[in-house]
Amino acid sequence: MSNNQPKRILALxxxxxxxxxxxxxxxxxxxxxxxxxGNPNLKLCEYYDLIGGTSTGAIIASGLAIGMTASExxxxxxxxxxxxxGVKRSWLLNPLKRYKxxxxxxxxxxxxxxxxxxxxxGSDKIKTGLCCVTKRAxxxxxxxxxxxxxxxxxxxxxxxxxxxxxxxxxxxxxxxIPQKIDVGNGEIGAFIDGGVSLANNPALQLFLVATxxxxxxxxxxxxxxxxxxxxxxxxxxxxxxxxxxxxxGLLGWATLIPEMFMEDANYLNQTILQYLSNSPxxxxxxxxxxxxxxxxxxxxxxxxxxxxxxxxxxxxxxxLGLNYTEIDLMSLREMSxxxxxxxxxxxxxxxxxxxxKPEHIV
Numbered sequence: 001m002s003n004n005q006p007k008r009i010l011a012l013x014x015x016x017x018x019x020x021x022x023x024x025x026x027x028x029x030x031x032x033x034x035x036x037x038g039n040p041n042l043k044l045c046e047y048y049d050l051i052g053g054t055s056t057g058a059i060i061a062s063g064l065a066i067g068m069t070a071s072e073x074x075x076x077x078x079x080x081x082x083x084x085x086g087v088k089r090s091w092l093l094n095p096l097k098r099y100k101x102x103x104x105x106x107x108x109x110x111x112x113x114x115x116x117x118x119x120x121x122g123s124d125k126i127k128t129g130l131c132c133v134t135k136r137a138x139x140x141x142x143x144x145x146x147x148x149x150x151x152x153x154x155x156x157x158x159x160x161x162x163x164x165x166x167x168x169x170x171x172x173x174x175x176x177i178p179q180k181i182d183v184g185n186g187e188i189g190a191f192i193d194g195g196v197s198l199a200n201n202p203a204l205q206l207f208l209v210a211t212x213x214x215x216x217x218x219x220x221x222x223x224x225x226x227x228x229x230x231x232x233x234x235x236x237x238x239x240x241x242x243x244x245x246x247x248x249g250l251l252g253w254a255t256l257i258p259e260m261f262m263e264d265a266n267y268l269n270q271t272i273l274q275y276l277s278n279s280p281x282x283x284x285x286x287x288x289x290x291x292x293x294x295x296x297x298x299x300x301x302x303x304x305x306x307x308x309x310x311x312x313x314x315x316x317x318x319x320l321g322l323n324y325t326e327i328d329l330m331s332l333r334e335m336s337x338x339x340x341x342x343x344x345x346x347x348x349x350x351x352x353x354x355x356x357k358p359e360h361i362v
Contacts, residue, residue, distance in 0.1 A: 007210065008228075009049070010044065010050070011053070013309075014055030020078065024345050044070065049129055054133040054201075058132040058169035065129075066126055105167075109163070120158060123147075129148060130146070132162075135195075173196060199265075201266045223303060227303065234311075273303075
């Protein structure tokens with residue numbers, strides 16, 4: 001590969017078991033790059049200078065960063081999905097038991113330990129730049145935890161086990177209990193899923209990590225200098241009955257408001273990045289501003305930006321040759337329904353074959 005190539009960022013969304021969709025995209029990208037570079041053994045950690053993710057995206061990003069191939073992660077992911085999201089705790093069978101989360105965290109921790117062992121954030125076993133986005137619940141602050149040796153907090157973070165950082169990023173409230181981490185100076189932080197922030201789609205956060213002067217990378221902006229590839233875990237059109245929603249009580253609003261915030265955060269990420277770039281695959285943001293193809297915030301594009309995702313809607317599934325009912329789609333949209341892992345991977349793989357063009361992968 002030429003030294004004149006731009007700095008490359010790979011950003012992976014959160015989304016629970018729907019991360020299987022991401023793996024379909026990654027396998028296609030890996031194949032394209034191996035053919036282009038004439039290297040059948042090329043790994044994505046050798047191509048991307050910074051790989052980052054949130055929640056399930058942090059699991060996949062970390063696997064790539066330690067040198068796993070997309071296919072190896074796929075096999076691992078499809079195997080451990082049942083262990084992580086396989087059995088929900090039952091309040092009906094144990095009505096007096098005060099569970100703190102819907103799933104037992106031990107299967108997730110055991111799976112992460114098996115893959116990542118005792119690798120720390122400062123280990124040279126991490127072969128490229130890595131950023132795992134998590135949320136510190138006790139201070140309400142979003143933490144992009146980096147492995148860059150010149151990072152401000154590298155000395156405090158370098159000995160933290162990578163698997164604990166991943167576990168923190170994936171600790172979705174109500175799904176898994178928070179991860180406690182010693183953050184230095186005898187201080188313990190309680191960390192939850194980075195998706196409970198603006199960074200469930202971590203692409204904008206990674207752009208900031210790569211370019212802001214207070215972060216260690218300080219990469220130059222510009223379409224020829226910086227390339228960002230963002231991968232989603234599937235989305236769908238949300239629409240609720242106006243009469244029913246207007247009658248919601250406190251509990252109903254409490255369950256709906258996080259979804260509202262996450263939806264806004266995702267679209268804000270995409271809006272800003274499309275506003276800063278001339279994306280070859282701009283997405284329609286809404287019916288008023290459309291896809292921003294005629295808008296550019298800066299005199300020249302600040303980066304090369306591409307995002308792939310899948311609409312989990314009947315029309316798009318039909319285009320992929322998949323015949324799913326509305327009931328099927330409701331199940332596929334769930335982030336913790338492990339029985340769908342193979343179907344979700346197939347959706348990602350089929351969609352990648354249509355969406356991803358070699359010329360998009362800079």
